[in-house]
Amino acid sequence: MNPLSVRDILGGRAPKDAPVTVRGWVRTRRDSKAGISFIHLSDGSSFHPVQVVAPNTLPNYANEVQRLTAGCAVEATGTIVPSPAKGQPFEMQASAVRVVGWVEDPDHYPIQPKPHSLEFLRDVAHLRPRTNVIAAATRVRHTVAQAIHRFFHEHGFFWVNTPIITAADAEGAGALFRVSTLDLANLPRTPEGRVDFAQDFFGRETFLTVSGQLNVEAYCLALTKVYTFGPTFRAENSNTSRHLAEFWMIEPEIAFAALSDNADLAEALLKFVFKALLEERPEDMAFFDERIEKGIVAKLQGIVQSE
Incomplete structure (x- = not known):
């Protein structure tokens, strides 16, 4: 059965x-x-x-x-x-x-039928998906990701998987996480005393990507409408909600487009995703509205219904 x-x-x-x-x-x-x-x-x-x-x-x-x-x-x-x-x-x-x-x-057993702080849940990360807040966030994130891909597919975009490990600094204004297999306790040196990255795995300095934009722009000039949606990494040492070490970023690129085309696309994407979220995850969003951010449902509804 x-x-x-x-x-x-x-x-x-x-x-x-x-x-x-x-x-x-x-x-x-x-x-x-x-x-x-x-x-x-x-x-x-x-x-x-x-x-x-x-x-x-x-x-x-x-x-x-x-x-x-x-x-x-x-x-x-x-x-x-x-x-x-x-x-x-x-x-x-x-x-x-x-x-x-x-x-x-x-x-x-740490997960009991009562509210738990996020600080407490960090100490029981293997069990926290069983809590309301983490389970709801997981379902919401799934729905958002699916809606993003669905929107771009329906609008004729191609999804490009850009490299996570790269030698390029696509932003040029921030700290990067270095990727290396060198022995930090016994680093090889050049005659000038610098670290000899020629002996590293890739034969040069490499990093975790800060953005897929540089790569996806090249694809845009061949496929017209493309986007990247994947993990990016920033090494700024800032403990705020606006600076994350790892996050997923959406970066669409359109050839032969004006600024107004980009603005229209961004608005249409947000409305599409918010509408899918409200329709497919009403119970999870009601929970967030009650426990996490008062008025979030009405806020998203207002955006979806706006002209």
């Missing part, structure tokens, strides 16, 4: 009156006095988890289901029915719950 995603289940795309399987990680488990456990299960496909209703008639109810804690990996099989609970359209009435993986030390 092919498993369904939580997003498909909550979106009403599960078959009716037929057993389905869902796999994911436990967010919370609550037991009722009536001998029923309510397990919130997330697989990352949706902001909201799906509720799995597990009765005490399951053969492993006492020795496994009631021992489930946050972070346990579970496979649940059952029937999807409308949920009487507020805030969730559907839930699963489980006929089987199989534990795929346990959390060895539940008392010290």
Whole structure:
């Protein structure tokens, strides 16, 4: 039986009156006095988890289901029915719950059902994708990247993969990260006492790219409409939100175009991406609007609807 995603289940795309399987990680488990456990299960496909209703008639109810804690990996099989609970359209009435993986030390499992600071999450980077903020940011970034590629494809642009390791300084005004295989404790020297980069891997100084623009401009003069979208690196030692050591940058280039053509393209791209984001990730954006930046949804809607 092919498993369904939580997003498909909550979106009403599960078959009716037929057993389905869902796999994911436990967010919370609550037991009722009536001998029923309510397990919130997330697989990352949706902001909201799906509720799995597990009765005490399951053969492993006492020795496994009631021992489930946050972070346990579970496979649940059952029937999807409308949920009487507020805030969730559907839930699963489980006929089987199989534990795929346990959390060895539940008392010290760091990702609990409560808000965590970003500083704290940096110390548990291997588990932070299970939090609302990181999972939502990942889904939003995916949607934005897909929309960017879709926009340029529909407008006749070609995507150019420019080098990440390069000998060129495309900006000429900033610090670069050097790429080298030389032994820093025993650097080769020229007769003048300088580092002999001729003995390095590429036979010359090389760096992580600060921009793909120089390369993509050459392609523009052959393919007319091109763009690069990939990682760039800046070595400015500045600890602000406006100076990142690594980020992804979009750089379109158009031949035979005026400044107004570039401005129109930039506006159309932003509206296209924001519209896709609002339509495809409403729950994630609602979360950001509530917890990260008040009014961001209205702001993006205003841009999309502007003339």
